[in-house]
Amino acid sequence: MALALDASISTFAAPAARATSESRLARGVAMGVTFLFLGVFLVLPLAVVFVEAFAKGVPAYFAALREPDTAAAIRLTLTVAAIAVPLNCVFGVAASWAIAKFEFKGKAFLITLIDLPFSVSPVISGLIYVLLFGAGSALGPFLERHGIQILFAVPGIVLATVFVTFPFVARELIPLMQDQGTTDEEAALSLGASGWQTFWHVTLPNIRWGLLYGVLLCNARAMGEFGAVSVVSGHIRGLTNTMPLQVEILYNQYDFAAAFAVASLLALLALVTLVLKTLLELSYSSEISATGRGH
Amino acid sequence: MEVRIDHVRKEFDRFPALHDVSLTIGSGELVALLGPSGSGKTTLLRLIAGLETPTEGKIFFGEEDASLKSVQERHIGFVFQHYALFRHMTVLENVAFGLKVRPRRDRPAWLEIRKRALELLDLVQLGGMEKRYPQQLSGGQRQRVALARAMAIEPTVLLLDEPFGALDAKVRKELRRWLREIHDRTGHTTVFVTHDQDEAMELADRVVVMSQGAIEQVGTPDEIYDRPNSPAVFGFVGESNALPVRIEKGEAWFADRPIGVEVDGEADGDAILYFRPHDVELRDGCGGCVAGPVVASRRVAGNRHVELEIGAERHRVEIAIPPGHLAAGLSRLAFRPTRWTLFRVAEARAA
Numbered sequence A: 001m002a003l004a005l006d007a008s009i010s011t012f013a014a015p016a017a018r019a020t021s022e023s024r025l026a027r028g029v030a031m032g033v034t035f036l037f038l039g040v041f042l043v044l045p046l047a048v049v050f051v052e053a054f055a056k057g058v059p060a061y062f063a064a065l066r067e068p069d070t071a072a073a074i075r076l077t078l079t080v081a082a083i084a085v086p087l088n089c090v091f092g093v094a095a096s097w098a099i100a101k102f103e104f105k106g107k108a109f110l111i112t113l114i115d116l117p118f119s120v121s122p123v124i125s126g127l128i129y130v131l132l133f134g135a136g137s138a139l140g141p142f143l144e145r146h147g148i149q150i151l152f153a154v155p156g157i158v159l160a161t162v163f164v165t166f167p168f169v170a171r172e173l174i175p176l177m178q179d180q181g182t183t184d185e186e187a188a189l190s191l192g193a194s195g196w197q198t199f200w201h202v203t204l205p206n207i208r209w210g211l212l213y214g215v216l217l218c219n220a221r222a223m224g225e226f227g228a229v230s231v232v233s234g235h236i237r238g239l240t241n242t243m244p245l246q247v248e249i250l251y252n253q254y255d256f257a258a259a260f261a262v263a264s265l266l267a268l269l270a271l272v273t274l275v276l277k278t279l280l281e282l283s284y285s286s287e288i289s290a291t292g293r294g295h
Numbered sequence B: 001m002e003v004r005i006d007h008v009r010k011e012f013d014r015f016p017a018l019h020d021v022s023l024t025i026g027s028g029e030l031v032a033l034l035g036p037s038g039s040g041k042t043t044l045l046r047l048i049a050g051l052e053t054p055t056e057g058k059i060f061f062g063e064e065d066a067s068l069k070s071v072q073e074r075h076i077g078f079v080f081q082h083y084a085l086f087r088h089m090t091v092l093e094n095v096a097f098g099l100k101v102r103p104r105r106d107r108p109a110w111l112e113i114r115k116r117a118l119e120l121l122d123l124v125q126l127g128g129m130e131k132r133y134p135q136q137l138s139g140g141q142r143q144r145v146a147l148a149r150a151m152a153i154e155p156t157v158l159l160l161d162e163p164f165g166a167l168d169a170k171v172r173k174e175l176r177r178w179l180r181e182i183h184d185r186t187g188h189t190t191v192f193v194t195h196d197q198d199e200a201m202e203l204a205d206r207v208v209v210m211s212q213g214a215i216e217q218v219g220t221p222d223e224i225y226d227r228p229n230s231p232a233v234f235g236f237v238g239e240s241n242a243l244p245v246r247i248e249k250g251e252a253w254f255a256d257r258p259i260g261v262e263v264d265g266e267a268d269g270d271a272i273l274y275f276r277p278h279d280v281e282l283r284d285g286c287g288g289c290v291a292g293p294v295v296a297s298r299r300v301a302g303n304r305h306v307e308l309e310i311g312a313e314r315h316r317v318e319i320a321i322p323p324g325h326l327a328a329g330l331s332r333l334a335f336r337p338t339r340w341t342l343f344r345v346a347e348a349r350a351a
Helices: A002-053 A058-066 A068-101 A107-119 A122-133 A140-145 A154-165 A167-180 A183-190 A195-224 A227-233 A243-252 A256-287 B041-049 B091-100 B110-123 B139-152 B169-186 B197-203 B221-226 B231-236 B345-350
Strands: B003-012 B015-025 B030-034 B056-061 B076-079 B157-161 B189-194 B206-211 B214-219 B241-248 B251-254 B257-262 B269-275 B280-283 B290-300 B303-310 B315-321 B332-337 B341-344
Touching (some): A002 A256, A058 A068, A058 A256, A068 A195, A107 A167, A154 A227, A243 A256, B030 B197, B041 B076, B139 B157, B206 B231
Antiparallel strands (some): B003 B015, B003 B056, B206 B214, B269 B341, B303 B315
């Protein structure tokens, strides 16, 4: 008995000891490389954005943001996000509810479909809408006859953004809801609650932090999307330019300070998102799915 | 309320979980569904609750056909193995939930709901805990909250799915006794699922033994234990030995000798003799007994259980002897079953 115990202790102890003795140098190198890499590729560019934005001074910075076309771009980005995020929020909750709580045929296919926007290049996502609603498409003449403008207008931008940001909420909630199972819902139903009451009083509170997390990521992407929106927008100044598109236009005009001023807003959005995300993860890690995806 | 299950069959994706089950549960009765995992006991409970719908057959609550009613319409109280308490609600809110979600015209005033919930918490001995959250309670306390929550809606039937399965042995025993008291006090028709035979025997008025999607036997704990009607029940309820024997002229033979078991009126042929470890008497010599070397010995509660290997095929049997008994030290023992049940080989195989 004593022998067996000793043996088990030594097998546990041996690799642990090796791991600590080897680690000092390895850890130093690994951390050095990581910080150097992060510094050069992430922190430095971020710093450059802010430095360039304020290169002509603080008054010039705010003047650039108040410039009518830029102000319109900011308003458009906020509008698009305000439509796309709630839509995807509703869709994401519905999809993950269906996938996690019910058994049906074609479930695997549905999950693959939800992932589609992640695997398709954003430019293609935009192109899909051009092909669908463009003048040369089957729908094109019909839309034109009825005076419905989708492409090169706000509806097209909203559609492209919805498409691209479509998986964020669902992807966050599906594993969480699968993990939680259906017993809480069954308990609520057995107590006489209706389907809606069960959803509102039981399911939603159980997923609230995961949902918030998904909404945060979805919003960051909705405001920052460039590729898909660029294809459908038509780049009409003051009308169909979102913030990322405005950055490109200003930059191409060699108006660097203004370009970086708008870029700094997007960078700020990213930083705020990151901080909120970290806070959420710290406080509610157990209630947010642990499947950390880097999108 | 009486619950009648009438020729119910249930399949999951063509996989049969229950074949043709019929059972009547009397009003106010406390019934245990006992069986190994996969025997269909939980499926049967969920069918009664309305959490599953039968593939065939009907379920009656009293005179009323409840088969097509939804869970909500059945007014059952369901207690889950892992409690399923709403974690973002306090204990009081959990217990009050069933009353709060009622449509306005049936819903009591909040003060009335609160009063009822607090009374129930007193009944389950959790008075003063109403402001806590489920995470702040022990497993036993959580399950009592779950029971109070189920009882708050004044259910027609109380259904419990392995209610004590996730608790440790001591708490389990306490809760068992306490559930019996609550049942006797409130008189709810109660059905609970368990794979723990002690739990079923100690708690239930009647035990329903299930195996492979069918009911094997229904009876009082005494009937089930003393007169099991199939090898499956004998094997599952209590400890048992199965000895292959041959019947010749009203006597049971093992290998080349009679074992001191007279079975008048049994036809000659092969059979299996079932007996319990403590239903034996030790013998000195061996004229009419089973004998063999002792291969293992262990202490089981108040007895010492000794395993013998008998016959050329080294068939193992286990017998119980008092721990201080002289025989406990012997390397070879002889005994004779004093109580037994005989199943013909065909029946035993079928099980």
